[in-house]
Amino acid sequence: MSETSPATDESLAAAAASGERAAFETLVGRHAPGVRAVLAQALKDSHRVDDLVQEVWVKVFGALPRFRADGRFRPWLFSIALNHLRDELRRGRRGRLVYIDDYRTVEGQAGVELPDHSVSERKSRVAAALATIDQPFREAVALVDLGGLTYAEAAACMGCSVGTVKSRVFRGRDAFRRSWAATESEQDTQRTTRSPGVAP
Amino acid sequence: MNCQEIQTLMSRRIDEALDDEKCAALENHLARCDECSAVERSLGPAVALLRGSVDARSHPALVAGIMAAVDAAAAEQVGELAGAGSEPSEDEVFRQAMVGVASAGKRSVWRLVASHVAVALFSAAAALLLWVQGGWILPQDDAAPNGPSAQTASGPDDWRSDRASPATVLEMPSAAVTGESARAAAAAELEPDIDQPVDVPAVRKGTEQLREGSGILDRPTDPVSASAADLTAEADTPSTSGPDLMAAADTPSASAADLMAAADTPSASAADLTAEADTPSPEKVPLRFDIHIDTAPLALALRQLDQHVGDWMDRAAERRASAQALADQALAERQAMLAANAPPSQPLQVAELPRRASSAPVSVLQDGQRLVLTVRGSPAEIIPSLLDLLGDADPRAVDLALSELERIRADIESDPVLDAAVRAALDTRQEQPLLARVFGSPERRQEDPADSDDPANTWDQWWAAAAPHLAVAAL
Numbered sequence: 001m002s003e004t005s006p007a008t009d010e011s012l013a014a015a016a017a018s019g020e021r022a023a024f025e026t027l028v029g030r031h032a033p034g035v036r037a038v039l040a041q042a043l044k045d046s047h048r049v050d051d052l053v054q055e056v057w058v059k060v061f062g063a064l065p066r067f068r069a070d071g072r073f074r075p076w077l078f079s080i081a082l083n084h085l086r087d088e089l090r091r092g093r094r095g096r097l098v099y100i101d102d103y104r105t106v107e108g109q110a111g112v113e114l115p116d117h118s119v120s121e122r123k124s125r126v127a128a129a130l131a132t133i134d135q136p137f138r139e140a141v142a143l144v145d146l147g148g149l150t151y152a153e154a155a156a157c158m159g160c161s162v163g164t165v166k167s168r169v170f171r172g173r174d175a176f177r178r179s180w181a182a183t184e185s186e187q188d189t190q191r192t193t194r195s196p197g198v199a200p
Numbered sequence: 201m202n203c204q205e206i207q208t209l210m211s212r213r214i215d216e217a218l219d220d221e222k223c224a225a226l227e228n229h230l231a232r233c234d235e236c237s238a239v240e241r242s243l244g245p246a247v248a249l250l251r252g253s254v255d256a257r258s259h260p261a262l263v264a265g266i267m268a269a270v271d272a273a274a275a276e277q278v279g280e281l282a283g284a285g286s287e288p289s290e291d292e293v294f295r296q297a298m299v300g301v302a303s304a305g306k307r308s309v310w311r312l313v314a315s316h317v318a319v320a321l322f323s324a325a326a327a328l329l330l331w332v333q334g335g336w337i338l339p340q341d342d343a344a345p346n347g348p349s350a351q352t353a354s355g356p357d358d359w360r361s362d363r364a365s366p367a368t369v370l371e372m373p374s375a376a377v378t379g380e381s382a383r384a385a386a387a388a389e390l391e392p393d394i395d396q397p398v399d400v401p402a403v404r405k406g407t408e409q410l411r412e413g414s415g416i417l418d419r420p421t422d423p424v425s426a427s428a429a430d431l432t433a434e435a436d437t438p439s440t441s442g443p444d445l446m447a448a449a450d451t452p453s454a455s456a457a458d459l460m461a462a463a464d465t466p467s468a469s470a471a472d473l474t475a476e477a478d479t480p481s482p483e484k485v486p487l488r489f490d491i492h493i494d495t496a497p498l499a500l501a502l503r504q505l506d507q508h509v510g511d512w513m514d515r516a517a518e519r520r521a522s523a524q525a526l527a528d529q530a531l532a533e534r535q536a537m538l539a540a541n542a543p544p545s546q547p548l549q550v551a552e553l554p555r556r557a558s559s560a561p562v563s564v565l566q567d568g569q570r571l572v573l574t575v576r577g578s579p580a581e582i583i584p585s586l587l588d589l590l591g592d593a594d595p596r597a598v599d600l601a602l603s604e605l606e607r608i609r610a611d612i613e614s615d616p617v618l619d620a621a622v623r624a625a626l627d628t629r630q631e632q633p634l635l636a637r638v639f640g641s642p643e644r645r646q647e648d649p650a651d652s653d654d655p656a657n658t659w660d661q662w663w664a665a666a667a668p669h670l671a672v673a674a675l
Contacts (some may be wrong), residue, residue, distance in 0.1 A: 019295030023272070029263045036262065037254040054269035055261065061270045062277075065298065126253040144215065145250045151215070170211035174239070177246035 009073035017064045024064070028057055030134070035081045037146035041130050041138060042085060052088060056081045075156040079145055082139065082157060129179040137172030144169050201225055210240050264541050274298070277429050310344075325493055561585050564597055573600040579611040584619055587625040605638045613639075617670075623663060624671025 009030070015023035028173060035056055040049045059080050130138060133190070143154040151169070155162045201209075206229045209222055218226065230237050271290050274297035561577040562585035571594070575582045580606070589601035605612070605622065612619050626638065 016296060019298045021291045024294070025263065025267055028266050028270075032262050032266055033254060033259070050262070057266045058273045061273060061298075076415065081231065111561050122249075123253045125367060126249060130250070131436035133378050141250065145247060146254050166208065166212060169215075170208045173211055173214075173243060173247055173250075176250060177239070177242050179245055181242065 009077075010071070013064060013067050013073050015127055017067060024061065029072075031077055034059070034147040035077065038078060038081055038139075038142045039085050041127070041142040041146060042089060042135075052084065056084050059084060072153065072156070075153040078143060078149060079154070079157045082143075125183055126180070129176055129183050132179045133175045134170050137168050137175060140168035141176065143174035145173070149184070152158055201229060203229075206230070206233070206236050207239055207243075210236075210243055212243060243444060270294075329493055329498055331494060393579060562589065564589070564600065571596050573597075573604060575604060579608050579615070580618060582608075583612065583622060587622065590625065602637055609638055620663065620667060620670035621674035624667050624674055627667060627671070 009027060012023045012027050012030075016027060021169055032053060036053045037048060039052050039056070040046065043049050060077060063080065067073070069163070130141070133141065139158065140154060143149045144151065147154075151159065151162050151165045154169075155165045158165065206226055209218060209226045212218060213226065214225070230240055271293065274290075274293045278293050325528035561575060561582040563574045563576075565572045565574065575586075586601045586605055589597050592598055592601075612622050623639065
């Protein structure tokens with residue numbers, strides 16, 4: 001890799017396509033969390049999600065020489081991820097729900113300090129609420145809110161218009177808001193039910 | 201603006217700045233709509249919560265795992281492209297792999313086409329060989345006893361005429377795959393067997409199943425056309441975006457990978473197929489395939505199969521004969537046992553008796569090994585038949601008649617005419633025991649002096665005098 005690392009994704013992709021492993025690793029470090037978040041919204045098994053992330057990046061590695069210099073890297077990357085996820089779901093290896101709580105295990109294996117349990121629990125509940133959303137809206141929300149794509153990038157990734165993406169994002173967010181509110185209400189009920197049982 | 205449009209604006213305001221006009225409209229609506237205000241208050245935190253669930257930090261383990269997988273793929277790519285050499289660094293492997301992918305990626309589709317076509321040709325060659333071998337396994341045409349049959353001569357031509365596809369133009373000029381040469385090779389290997397067609401049904405059936413299973417013999421160009429169709433569909437389907445198509449093209453499916461592996465792995469059984477598919481551009485498509493078919497292994501395998509099937513059929517025939525002998529012996533033993541336990545067979549001669557039980561006064565029916573006597577009517581009606589039955593050759597019938605006469609003795613004795621007739625009949629037959637059985641022992645009655653004045657004695661005396669006359673009259 002050259003001394004001055006390319007700043008943009010597109011230049012990094014071009015450098016990686018010319019054989020610079022470090023440029024590719026930079027791209028991985030930059031976008032792997034987002035790709036993982038988009039994949040994890042539809043799969044329960046976190047280990048399978050990690051496998052899928054690796055498969056996506058191997059695909060990207062194989063397809064990188066074809067990446068157009070005038071193209072945008074993020075829509076291209078997330079379209080590969082989304083198509084790979086759809087293939088995975090079509091193969092019937094779909095998880096029932098998303099539970100990101102075992103993400104702590106991955107972090108623990110990596111030697112990273114374990115996150116706060118409340119944070120992990122909240123992630124799990126967020127994932128559960130997200131899993132209740134219909135697929136098109138969930139994908140739109142995942143690309144925009146989890147993957148960090150713009151509406152235009154998400155539209156390019158999903159193969160639809162920007163207006164459609166805006167509508168899907170709103171409906172997905174609204175569905176998530178309702179689902180989250182229901183989850184909160186259920187949590188409050190459980191706390192209320194549990195409190196009188198405490199011995200004086 | 202209605203509530204739905206306003207709520208869409210809420211979502212957009214979270215991501216991007218709205219212009220002043222839309223922002224003012226949104227605020228005005230929220231000021232007078234409690235429902236939208238409630239949505240607006242909860243939507244922002246929900247989205248923030250959603251975004252906060254993503255750990256934006258790059259996990260070292262995640263990146264390390266991805267790079268390890270990519271390095272493995274790169275090493276595999278380098279191994280495929282250049283073969284194993286000294287162990288280069290990861291950077292070098294990555295660079296070589298990426299350069300290799302870049303150059304190979306341009307022709308990956310054609311490599312895929314070539315792999316499909318190579319596998320199809322391999323299958324066609326195998327089927328062709330079976331076809332040629334079938335010339336001596338199956339009934340042959342008398343017109344061509346030792347040369348290529350009409351089928352083998354026309355097979356390659358038919359194959360050639362149909363093999364052209366939109367994507368490929370194939371050349372198959374090699375004489376190695378013609379029926380003539382393959383037949384000659386097979387004949388050289390199987391010379392002693394050529395003139396003696398193997399007539400083993402199992403072998404014939406197996407060969408036909410092999411042909412049906414290959415699906416190539418009758419329609420030799422199907423695999424080629426199917427492969428071309430698959431490739432066309434694969435090129436058209438994945439998505440509307442270019443990146444998807446490129447990704448799909450660079451990551452062939454498992455079946456395509458298997459096909460490529462199959463194409464790269466020479467078969468050790470029947471054919472050694474070499475495909476050269478370096479096609480830089482679609483304009484230089486013509487592919488050349490040199491196919492060398494070695495018929496010896498297959499001929500040897502068929503000969504061994506023939507021998508095994510023959511041995512198996514011989515053993516099966518022996519087992520079948522042994523089982524038949526055991527069955528015959530068991531049957532004979534069974535028949536002997538039945539004959540030993542059965543009662544002596546005596547012909548029944550009761551044909552003279554009326555067999556119609558419904559209308560005849562006396563009928564004798566045979567129920568298995570025993571006789572059943574059925575009487576119907578008054579003693580005067582049944583006694584003549586019973587007397588006739590006394591003359592039957594079957595002692596069982598006579599015994600039945602006597603039993604019945606004994607049963608109705610009171611009725612007989614109450615009627616002088618009948619009594620005289622019965623006694624005469626019994627006496628005529630000179631069977632005193634029968635007479636004594638029905639009417640008691642006359643000797644015992646005669647020995648008893650107390651019975652001298654008994655009316656029965658008087659009756660006996662009268663009977664002794666009149667019996668002959670009555671018997672003649674009755675008869």
